Amino acid sequence: MSTTTTIKTFDLHGTKEGKITVSVISEPYGLKTDSVVSVGISLQGGEPDWKVHLPKENIDEVILAIQEAKQKL
Template sequence: MSGTMTAIDEIALDGTKDGKITVSTISEPYGKESGSVASIGISLQGRAEEPDWKVHIPKANIDAVIAALQEAKKSL
């Protein structure tokens, strides 16, 4: 992955001893002129720089993902 990563927040992962949820933005994540993304990483052992899982969400999809997460929260 190329581009510049900017950390936004780091959240303790509920149900784990050291787990973290990290939120950041990445400019040009897939090379020159690729669109910026929000990146969400899940680290079970607290290694925020090397997450076990991560997802990149393009800016155009963020609102829809937030709405879907809010609906998921209602059903939990």
């Protein structure tokens, strides 16, 4: 059974009630599937409107890509 552990929730810039939530989901796709980091974005503070699930093996590369993208903003 899947379990979700919220790591951090913070305000989404540019919205009145929006939130970004970072969580760890164990067994997200069924019994014995690898845990993932979930990043959810909610525009009005409720359930996320968008989610991305990142396997542990991809987190460092995604962080580097986000840092590179930030430099281009």
